[in-house]
Amino acid sequence: MLSIIKLRLMRLRNDYFVFVFMTILALGLSFVMGSSQSGNYKPTVPIVNSDSSEYSNLFIEELKNSKNYNFTLTDYDNAYKKVDEGKVLMALIINKGFQRDINNNKMPKVSIIKTKDDIEILTTENLIKTNLAKLKNNVNIAKVTTDYISGIKDVDKKNIFNKAYDLSLENWEYKRPMSVTRKTITDGKWSEFDNFKHIIIGFTLFFSMYTIVFGIGEILNERKYNTWQRQIVSPLSKGAILGGNMVITFMIGIIQVGVLIMASKYLFNVDWGSSFLGIMTVSISFVFTVTSLGLFLSGIVKTHSQLAAISPVILTSTSMIGGAMWPLEIVNSKILLFLANLTPQKWAIEAMEEIAMYNGSFNSVIYPSLIIIFMGIIYFILGIKLIRFE
């Protein structure tokens, strides 16, 4: 095994390029995406109010309360023009019949004008949907209350409705960001979801996966060089060949994750929380599992170029599903959320955020780390079974 490790150290020139490339990509993209989504940048979203009703006004008012967006009223032509010229990402149209729909207890219709789909638009759409659901519910509650009370007494209907509406709105405030509420209770601290940090964590893991998968994929290059066959007929055992490659890839992976964490800490001032041990544990589990995943993928394909062809597809799609690109909080689909649980990325991101964002303790990463390692063991076993020694 030692001879394989020494060999790989001599051959680091091969891994070094991927390593540097992924480091630059991860940091560069985090910076670009992070700076466009955080800080003082507030995207403007034009609203066209075609209903001009009591409820549509309530809805707009509620949207305007949002801290992260600048909702402004305008007319349809202007909104369309702005989206078309790329001055704004999207515009919201409140269609006619908005109030009528709510009164009939139907989900009111709103439209979005946009030229593309991206994470920012998805997040905004999500905010709009949430507010819409909220409005409809609140109106319902308020109506029921008003009807009930006015049935007993002859009172100011309007006044009661407003009170009931405000009350139920207040209720929402507590329930809204689930994770924040939870943190408030457990830590007694009020911290917010930090999108830049999320991107840093997601990209650190995502780009490290490439370094790791291509690191273990070197065994496919050995096959191309015919050195694989030569190793097999030498006294090197299969265990030593695979073990040596696994160990060196694992170390490269740890260094890659470490470099990205350190770089984000010192370049972008990202606070990684107070449990170094926790972050280490998650990193080690994750790198082990991705190394095994790489072994598994190298077992499926025949050549290194095939690996280079399927890896981006597999790594990118699982990273999207696992929430490395955008927070899973904006995902509604039950199926996608279920699938997310099957990716190691999801568990690693969750565990790292627990520490870096919500200041959790080491204990909070034990369970997710075990799940990650469990996945790793499965990939490892499949990997050894699939790698051909002929």
Add this chain to the structure above:
Amino acid sequence: MALLEVKNLEKDFKEVKAVDDISFKVQKGEIFGLLGPNGAGKSTTISIISTLLKPTKGDIKYKGESIVKNSKLIQPKLGVVPQEIALYPELSGYENLKFWGHAYNIRGKKLKKRIEDVSEIIGVKERLKDKISKYSGGMKRRINIGAALLHEPELLIMDEPTVGIDPQSRNHILETVNKLNEKGTTVIYTSHYMEEVEAICTRINIMDKGKIIASGTKDELIEIVNGNKKINLKFDKVSKSLIKDLESIEYISKLDVSENEIIISSNNSENIFKDITEVVTKSDSSLTSIDINKPNLEAVFLHLTGRALRD
């Protein structure tokens, strides 16, 4: 006991029967040749001996013990020179030799010494610091061989080690094989160049389509086609009496006569030169040139299969 014994070996690849029930023995100290055209099954046979492939049927014994069951028995003793270059192109010749030495459990000072010795043997000392990717084809072949010599193997298996290289490197490699053999290394040498096999091998298996179609020493093999010895005589003029006298030699099977030339085909070789000389001296024609087409392994192959060894 033979050093290596191959018994009823078979190897199937999905559709193809690459090796079809072959048996042979390799004795200690031999240079054993495997000669055959492309696709004969030479590499497959060698891959099974070197434990890279498992046979479909049959067994291989090294010093009496099955290496199909236990590959660890032969691996440390075996040097394998694969048909394709099997080196790390981005590493230097020195680094390549170092790794393969490591793989065969040679370390430290001993390894350094061996790398020196081996690079001397294969003649690449000056270029050892350069990357393999910068080497010429012949240089790569030499390092490819060197990588199999570091642990001083008892049995050296070489699969077409001279393919695609210049005559100078080729001769050097053949000399190297002879030198190693003189020092006690047993060699299995694969080739489809019959000149090489003829030049260095003590015993030869001729393979075709997965089967061994003939085996023996070079002379034994050539004996198979001895009936076809051809002698080409040229004269200033050819007379009727000369033809008549030659025809009367009983073991001459055929005479091809043209203007100044007679081609003799004969079965027996022992007295032929004496008899021919006698006839020619008696005649009034004088001999201007004599050319003897000695049968070679190429002719043996042609005789056995009806096809040429190389197309």
